[in-house]
Each structure stands twice: as structure tokens, then as C-alpha cells.
Amino acid sequence: APCGHSENEKLPSLHSCSVCGKDFPYASKLQRHLRTHSGERPFPCSMCEKRFPEKGLLMIHERVHTGEKPFPCTFCEKRFASQGELRLHRRTHTGERPYHCSICLKSFSRHWHLKTHLEAMHCEVVAGFSRKKFPCSDCEKSCNSAAELRDHQRTHTGERPFQCSFCDKRFALSGTLVRHERLHTGITPYHCSDCGKTFCAVCGKQFTQKGQLKGHLKVHTGEKPFSCPDCGKSFAHSGAMNRHRLTHTGERPYHCSVCDRSFNQSGRLREHEKIHFGEKFDCPECDKSFTRQTHVRPPPAARRAAPR
Known part of the structure; x- marks a missing residue:
């Protein structure tokens, strides 16, 4: 026969879900699948009140209590309770994005990220997808996917x-x-191989040196290891503390080379010296000049055209 089977040879029977029609090669897999419809969770955790639809999921969960993490990452020192968690984590090192959208060519590291993307962005053009809403039972919010709903429900x-x-x-x-x-860790995956700059994973700010990034991260952590010995005020950077101490001593170590003015910060001296040396910006409506372009009013036509 063209299909490779004789007429008398019996093809493997499929086990169909009576709820959604999905086929499974084994009755055991169908049985596990049916629990997604019934909500049955026959495997209870012996250490807390959680229950699970599969024994394997229970075993992974129980490692939360025991602290067991038998799966080590070969790229870093982290360990994981399941192979699935390790596989997902490894993609943060490799940059692997194996799930591709066939419509806009975007790639994703997780299958459910792709599924959520298809439901949210392409539901009108993807066969089998409809813009199904997942309502929250605790408030009036509706989510675009089951995963989004699960994340939202944690706010309740x-x-x-x-x-x-x-x-x-x-x-x-x-x-x-x-x-x-x-x-x-100070480790960021946002590194440009062309210009060498690294980017803060929290806010996206870019730095040319890793040390600069490490110092910047204190903005997000709130770490302030440098304390003023005069008043006890804390700072994230030693330079900021040293500038602050000048407010106690009254010292102004930065002197203008043209006039007698002194400043407690080098930046304020540079701003001041623009008066003497800096570029001047002429006002188009009068004869005045300014050291800052922002001090120059635009002509009336430009002001009228500016968006409100």
C-alpha cells in the first residue's frame, strides 16, 4: 500500500478527548489531559495544602520544601529543582529563542510567550485563534491569556x-x-558587541565600563555604603559623599580662572565658565545673548506651530 501499511495491518488507535477533541496516543496521557478540564488534583503535598494533577509536578513542588536542586547550570553556579527550569534558565546565557512567530518573525524563549503573542497580536489572522478573554473571578479585569490571568490573580x-x-x-x-x-550579580545580557557598551537590565541606561554599571545598580538596590562622618547621611558613591561633606566645611575648591568666584562642585564651575568662554545663543527677537539655548525664546511662528 502507498502509505506503507498493509490493508490488514491495524494502525495505532488514538484516544480522543470528549471535551475538546484532542487526540492522544496513550490512554494514560488522555487521562492526565482530562484533569485540565475537570480540575482534578489527586496528588497532595504532604508538607502544605497544595495539590497537583500529576505526580511529577508534585515531586518538583516538594523540592521547594526540601531545598533540593539537583540540576546545575553549566554556565553559572545556579541550580534548579527541575530540568524544565534549568532548560529555560540556560536560554538566558545562550540567547536561544526557539519559538518563532510565522507572521511577524518575532522569536521567543518560551512556548507560552509565543502563544500569548499570537492571541494578543494576530488572533484575527491565525486560524484557530479567537480573541478569547479570561475574566478574573476577583475583579472586573479580563486578560488575553490564561498565563496573563494567572499572573494577575497573584495581585489578589x-x-x-x-x-x-x-x-x-x-x-x-x-x-x-x-x-x-x-x-x-551585576551581570546583564544587554551587551552590544559592536560598540562594547553594556546596558542596565532594570532601566536600560547604557555604560561604557562594567564598573560604571555596577555603581549605577545601587540606584535600584538602594544600597548606600558611604556615610558622612559629620551628619551620618548615607550615599551610594564615595564621590557623592565627598561633595556633600563640602556643605559642612564650606570649602569651595573649584576656582574660576577669570573671576573670583569659587564653587563646591566641578560641574557648577563648568556651568559658570560658560559665561566667560562658552558658546553664546543669540535671541532672534532682540540683541541679547544667552549661555543656554533653552533660555532663548523661539520666534512667534515657531511658538504657534509648537504642539500643545
């Missing part, structure tokens, strides 16, 4: 299942945890 329950491996902080979203842990 207060659940924070993602714990930082460096400190005691916990987070409701895995993405928030990833960004937070970069504050500890």
Missing part, C-alpha cells in the same frame, strides 16, 4: 512563588525575579 492572593537565590525577597512574576537577581 499575594502569592509570590519566585524566590531570589541571593536574598530573602520573593516575587509574583518570574521576569521580575530575573531582573532583581541581576542587581546581585
Whole structure:
């Protein structure tokens, strides 16, 4: 026969879901799938009140209580409770994005990220997708996907299942945890191989040196290790503390080379010296000149054309 099977050969039977029609090669897989419809969770955790639809999921969960993390990352020192978590984590090192949108060519590191993208952005053109809404049972909000709804519901329950491996902080979203842990490691995936600049993973600000990025991260962590010995005020950087101490001593070490004025910060001296040496900006309506372009009023026609 053209298909490779004899007429008397029996093809493997498929087990179909009576709820959604999905086919499975084994009855055991169908049985597990049916629990997604019924909500049945026959496997209880012996250490807390959570229940699970599959024994394997229960085993992974119980490692939360035992602290067991048998799967190490070969790129860094982190360890994980499941192979799935390790596989997803490795993509932060490799940059792998195996799930591709066939419409706009965007790539994603996780399958459900692609699914959410298709539902939210291309539901009208993708066969089998409709703009299904997932309503929250606790408020009036509707979400575009089951994953989005799950994340949203944590704002009601207060659940924070993602714990930082460096400190005691916990987070409701895995993405928030990833960004937070970069504050500890100083490692950022946002590195341009062309210009060599690195980018802050929290706010996107760019730096030419890793040390600058490390110092900048204190803005987000709130770390202020430098204390003023005069008043006890704390600062993130030693330079900021030294500038502050000048307010106690009254010292003005930066002197203008043209006039007698002195300043407690080099930046204020540079701003002042523009009066003597800097570029002048002429006003188009009068004969005055200014050291800052922002002090020059635009002509009336430009002011009328400016958006309000």
C-alpha cells in the first residue's frame, strides 16, 4: 500500500478527548489531559495544602520544601529543582529563542510567550485563534491569556512563588525575579558587541565600563555604603559623599580662572565658565545673548506651530 501499511495491518488507535477533541496516543496521557478540564488534583503535598494533577509536578513542588536542586547550570553556579527550569534558565546565557512567530518573525524563549503573542497580536489572522478573554473571578479585569490571568490573580492572593537565590525577597512574576537577581550579580545580557557598551537590565541606561554599571545598580538596590562622618547621611558613591561633606566645611575648591568666584562642585564651575568662554545663543527677537539655548525664546511662528 502507498502509505506503507498493509490493508490488514491495524494502525495505532488514538484516544480522543470528549471535551475538546484532542487526540492522544496513550490512554494514560488522555487521562492526565482530562484533569485540565475537570480540575482534578489527586496528588497532595504532604508538607502544605497544595495539590497537583500529576505526580511529577508534585515531586518538583516538594523540592521547594526540601531545598533540593539537583540540576546545575553549566554556565553559572545556579541550580534548579527541575530540568524544565534549568532548560529555560540556560536560554538566558545562550540567547536561544526557539519559538518563532510565522507572521511577524518575532522569536521567543518560551512556548507560552509565543502563544500569548499570537492571541494578543494576530488572533484575527491565525486560524484557530479567537480573541478569547479570561475574566478574573476577583475583579472586573479580563486578560488575553490564561498565563496573563494567572499572573494577575497573584495581585489578589499575594502569592509570590519566585524566590531570589541571593536574598530573602520573593516575587509574583518570574521576569521580575530575573531582573532583581541581576542587581546581585551585576551581570546583564544587554551587551552590544559592536560598540562594547553594556546596558542596565532594570532601566536600560547604557555604560561604557562594567564598573560604571555596577555603581549605577545601587540606584535600584538602594544600597548606600558611604556615610558622612559629620551628619551620618548615607550615599551610594564615595564621590557623592565627598561633595556633600563640602556643605559642612564650606570649602569651595573649584576656582574660576577669570573671576573670583569659587564653587563646591566641578560641574557648577563648568556651568559658570560658560559665561566667560562658552558658546553664546543669540535671541532672534532682540540683541541679547544667552549661555543656554533653552533660555532663548523661539520666534512667534515657531511658538504657534509648537504642539500643545
